[in-house]
Amino acid sequence: MAKKMWGGRFKEEIDPDFWQFSGSLDCDKVLLEYDIKGSIAHVKMLSKCNIIPKKEAASIEKALSAMLKDYQQGKLKIDPNAEDVHTAVLIALSKRIGKQADYLHTARSRNDLVVLDLKMYCKDNLKSIIVLLTKLQVALAGFAKKYIDVVMPGYTHTQHAVPILVSHQILAYVNMLDRDKQRLESAYERVDEMPLGSCAMAGTGLAIDREYVAKLLGFSKVSANSIDAVASRDFVIEILSTLSILAMHMSRICQDLIFYSCSDLGFLDIAENYCTGSSIMPQKKNPDSLELIRATAAKIYADLISVLVMMKGLPISYNRDMQFDKKPLFNSIKDTSYCLKILAGIFKTIKVNREKIESALASDDTIYAVDIADYLVRKGIPFHQAHNLVGRIISYAENKKKKLSELSINELKKFTKIFAEDIFKVFNAKRSVMLKKSMGSTNPLLVRQQIAKWEKKLRA
Amino acid sequence: MAKKMWGGRFKEEIDPDFWQFSGSLDCDKVLLEYDIKGSIAHVKMLSKCNIIPKKEAASIEKALSAMLKDYQQGKLKIDPNAEDVHTAVLIALSKRIGKQADYLHTARSRNDLVVLDLKMYCKDNLKSIIVLLTKLQVALAGFAKKYIDVVMPGYTHTQHAVPILVSHQILAYVNMLDRDKQRLESAYERVDEMPLGSCAMAGTGLAIDREYVAKLLGFSKVSANSIDAVASRDFVIEILSTLSILAMHMSRICQDLIFYSCSDLGFLDIAENYCTGSSIMPQKKNPDSLELIRATAAKIYADLISVLVMMKGLPISYNRDMQFDKKPLFNSIKDTSYCLKILAGIFKTIKVNREKIESALASDDTIYAVDIADYLVRKGIPFHQAHNLVGRIISYAENKKKKLSELSINELKKFTKIFAEDIFKVFNAKRSVMLKKSMGSTNPLLVRQQIAKWEKKLRA
Amino acid sequence: MAKKMWGGRFKEEIDPDFWQFSGSLDCDKVLLEYDIKGSIAHVKMLSKCNIIPKKEAASIEKALSAMLKDYQQGKLKIDPNAEDVHTAVLIALSKRIGKQADYLHTARSRNDLVVLDLKMYCKDNLKSIIVLLTKLQVALAGFAKKYIDVVMPGYTHTQHAVPILVSHQILAYVNMLDRDKQRLESAYERVDEMPLGSCAMAGTGLAIDREYVAKLLGFSKVSANSIDAVASRDFVIEILSTLSILAMHMSRICQDLIFYSCSDLGFLDIAENYCTGSSIMPQKKNPDSLELIRATAAKIYADLISVLVMMKGLPISYNRDMQFDKKPLFNSIKDTSYCLKILAGIFKTIKVNREKIESALASDDTIYAVDIADYLVRKGIPFHQAHNLVGRIISYAENKKKKLSELSINELKKFTKIFAEDIFKVFNAKRSVMLKKSMGSTNPLLVRQQIAKWEKKLRA
């Protein structure tokens, strides 16, 4: 068998640059296992339906099973010059059983075969990613539990906002990632449709049994329209957009960690295992792992764009452009897996520097401004007026170069008589979070409940 | 009330360029209705929970309800210089009831309010898009039914592949769009979470009832983490990626129509209602509608990228960057709605030119090459050999400058004795599709079943 | 004259949704001025070449000049229902001079006219952007000069690296922006080509004088190929990529400022004029301007992508898809102008907090690690060994919980005898920068020279 699965009508040789450029084996060998498994199911069906002779079918099945075993033991050799993975499998099969191999590619086409392989790959890998994602959530929940008592400045606009529990922010991450998981699970449903038998685009005149193949390969249904089956790649794009959102979330988590662990804040200490040094600055312990995960979002976005753009305006049905759906998908799956694993490792080893966090809180008591406003609201002042009043007090304190907590009760009373001595209790971060009452808030009791809820859910 | 909801601590005026650049009213006035409705629910809750005085609450609610009515009648006037839609609503309220309005913004922040408005907007618009999508599917199914008897050349690589039913290709579109619908429905689940009460980022010390607000506004649940609630925009990105895939599908449909209706093929005739002319070429009837829908994919992709990139590496929790999530979302929703409506209109009015299609089929009988190979397979030749054989016959015919159907039985028999006179029946497009047997194939009986299935499903 | 410039062959009315969706006046009215100016030049040429009667030509020219004047005085009214800006100009002309207007659209098409308008727009706006960019550079150079004596921690990986002059970093920005300026100037060359007379795509059979039109409109040359002229939009994409890089640079500058001015570092104080407050947190002074400029990069990237994607795979020559080149271009030009102006304003008003910077330097003397290594290199130790040695000293000090400067000379000598008492001079940020010798380094003398160089260059 030649390096390609076609050629009868061709009189000319393929241009070598074009052959190099168009060959996809280097990339799609990732699909090798699925191509063999799919072929085994296909040949079983062809035999069962009496489309090819039983004897040859048995021989093909046996040889493919042996190839699969070799593959799993890292021993399968394939021809590096084959045009693509499908051809490589056929060549290897031919080498083992000669002309009997000629029966395998009956009632199928590379157009439907590649979608089959790709969907099998996606099913396996979506499951793996979901497991890794769950492990990261577990690491986060563990971190949240361990540091449940640490209050830190919450930030909006990279400026101090209000005191929060570190664990509350960590649980925000858990929530974000959980929606990513939902999206991955939802994407799985659209992957789980068996395309083989769609052939070139119109189906086949041979009496095949597609549902049998689906059953053998663990698909829950068969595709309903042969043109759609070979022409569509929305399932690839859906996965890539889901991974893009996940990557975005991870990039934000990393940005937070980079900020909290920078030389000046030092709230967190990233373990050396996840840092690298500098070839010129001996003191350096840089959080490269976080930076690379942050940057990975750019790569995965690019993979998403790549497939979106490639598919735009493509005529129905198959076009060779669609070959370029694979590398972006494979890269994104691989990058995501690394990032999830590394990030889980980072959270298991981070150290929290309580002194630095406390000193940051102590240095800035305007962080209690909302608590002061709420104090006034509880005493009957409409919020809008309370807000304005506290703003003016802050401006006054700035002018006096005093901290808020250094103002006397008399100074405060000039703004409104409602202030009493108990206002000074407000300057206490632990109390601030304890006072929170709303569902979903940073109140430690509520946060503990959330941790418990996640522990239970993630164990499931 | 001023043009902004803050300022007590500020001593300087805002820079005019910055004010122009940062003001968002022009864009976010789309949220006006939701901001009022959300505020009505919020004030009801504040009153119920005794956080603000009943009397003032009632007054606020009444005024807001009046504003809502005015809005719905196109009569609500808002201050064009307000910083944003939330401020505009407060200003309008103040104008009606003066200082009583100062109670409304209790136990909420723009950080959670904007997410509330946005989610209400998304819920409404996802529903509308789904309705329009269904209408397009209905138009397609109608078209498929009407032209069920038309066989045309199926294409791969913009080259003739095999004969297919026009209706079969149309149903491919219906299937694609149906997955888009599933994705929109799945995205809805993540939108349907009530964020109000998350306040700045940590929740509030006032004893609010978030579930009551959720119930009033028709949300099925409340958000579980206040930081996540104000910091996350994955729901926006999920919608935009879903719309991007839908736009990709529409761009492909349009590319097909442009090709089939080009001067040279003329298989389809796009109704004049969806074409425009040229200012210089009097004969022109250009399918501009199709081109604009095709190009809309680029716009929606760009909207998706815009929000993905904006969110990348943003620290928790709210940052002003996030203001730029809205315009891309609103634009994409609007563009998608137009495209769905126009495309449905186009399919209702397209005319099929049977003569041109038949003449295209007649001019190229290599389109039956797979049917010839299948003929040989049925007679026992392994597919791979049959394929090669037919390829060589085609090459032979090309050299002889004959069409396949012009070869004599003797010429054919030189390639294999298996050929008999019945081989000539193969050159018949209607027969070709009738012979197809596999589930999901272009066989007219199966396609009719599919049409019936869709009619039932889309009616539901 | 009707709302459109075509229709003779049409029997059906245009679909209202399609008309709404396809109308471009709302967007392309930005081109109004250029359409009129281009038409004046065109009619002058038609008259000079005796293609249309002199009398009617004079009448058209006069009316267009009056329209231009009206436009410049904000008095020109155009029909809001015209299909596009070109049609709007013709309608307005018709209203003034009736049927004489019918001569104007001779030997031109909207296909070449829209490129003309767009190129005139680009030429004007590239010049404006370059002026604004230069003003920002001037503001930066001024800032660098003013704070020439401030030494701060330089950062790599958001970790302290080595001491640098603030001004040195500011000049890095000036250098970046200068390359952006070069790119804008280079893009201008490709814009500066007069397309009119290319007509639909093939040129015209009327004996026009394109070079005369070019001369009248200030173009340096005419386009050489009529198909290329109407089909190409690379000049739009080139501008958008150039603006994307500029936006990227501005986003990095803003990220630096956000970091340096965060609650915890406080190195810089952004003027209130460029900050906004919070509706809930009275203390807040958030650097929203910086965040919005940072986020603008996402918008401009999206505009770039939008046009790149729209143009991909478009057949030659004009397609209606290309209508969507305008909004991205106009938006990016407008956003860039705002960002440049606002950023210049920010740099003119930033205050530097020397105490906080000094305290950051004082708190971390590992920042002198390279200086210690260089000390050893100057005494003959190969760099690689010096680096390793200093690394071990730092590890030793960490274990001892001492700062580097707190180690005794004896402790240091345990690592290498080469250390002498003069090593302690190294812990001095001002001395550190003074010691730098290489071209382009942070040595204050060299930085002053650079400032002088830029002052001279920017004045030119």
Place this chain on the structure above:
Amino acid sequence: MAKKMWGGRFKEEIDPDFWQFSGSLDCDKVLLEYDIKGSIAHVKMLSKCNIIPKKEAASIEKALSAMLKDYQQGKLKIDPNAEDVHTAVLIALSKRIGKQADYLHTARSRNDLVVLDLKMYCKDNLKSIIVLLTKLQVALAGFAKKYIDVVMPGYTHTQHAVPILVSHQILAYVNMLDRDKQRLESAYERVDEMPLGSCAMAGTGLAIDREYVAKLLGFSKVSANSIDAVASRDFVIEILSTLSILAMHMSRICQDLIFYSCSDLGFLDIAENYCTGSSIMPQKKNPDSLELIRATAAKIYADLISVLVMMKGLPISYNRDMQFDKKPLFNSIKDTSYCLKILAGIFKTIKVNREKIESALASDDTIYAVDIADYLVRKGIPFHQAHNLVGRIISYAENKKKKLSELSINELKKFTKIFAEDIFKVFNAKRSVMLKKSMGSTNPLLVRQQIAKWEKKLRA
């Protein structure tokens, strides 16, 4: 020497997943040659400036030169476990000369070294791309010359517009590509700046001679600011945007060829050397090369986006994120080179099918509508009226189911008396192009002049 150039201060081992994920040797080994060449120049300078001992310098230089020779002969072995290419070179050097190698990394850092390597790579590759681009232009000009007499339908909106010379459209491609070449040449200027000696970010205290290094390596200038030098990657993005525009142009050319060579038009015949077949359809000769080049635009756009997004909002100066600038650049350079070569090959071997083109022209005489309008204009009718008149004639003919050329002179005269018998000469494609008069038009004389101009220019 270890696998990394740092570590003195580290007590923990690096995490294996992180090491795998962060290692860049697989990608950046492309830079090997440049790293060695740059190191040779660097060590020469260190020796000349007496920064390291002459003897060791000579030994290093000799060993590096031997390594370079080995590399060029494909014999250089590098440690596959080195962290990056810079480390790999140092390890290899160490293996050859032991501790003497410790002097090489003096007064430089990986931060400046990687930029040096990258700029050397870019300079070489920009030159190569420009050569390939010129070869493609030469192939196009050759094609244009060969088929100078072929008139085909020109298209707008994928609909017949006006007759054009095939060669005129081919020259449009040459013009587009020429602007791409200008952009590449312009990008080169910004690459051509020598960064070494910027070290970590602040320059060095050792008295190096950067201009000497620049001279040795053929750079025309040294970078002016050390922070800018290590922190900036706009030169990478500029190259990627330039390649994106080039890829867009190639995608359009391919789309044209796909359309012109589709089964139904058949104007062009793509040589078998650039086509592939189908595994199921024996007749297939698909233009896969064109489809893959069309799709490559998506890949290169994605590479551009990847770096743009990665750099957005990155703080000054170096961050590890920036490692991800390389793969997109290398991939785009490689893909572009393939596409240029293949496309040139395609144009050298395309065959033009004159019969099919002529039959397409003959089947549709509305393509002369502008010529008819111009006929009327020459006889004094204002263009707008002429346009409308011809439109109505076309509508009339459609109703009568006649071609335009089948209308009698009397029928025409009913629309305007101006028509005379000579109007029927208009239905002639060769005459149509001959009549064109404007500069840049499709007139064969002008097109011949253009071909001559390009031949001369491209030979230079």
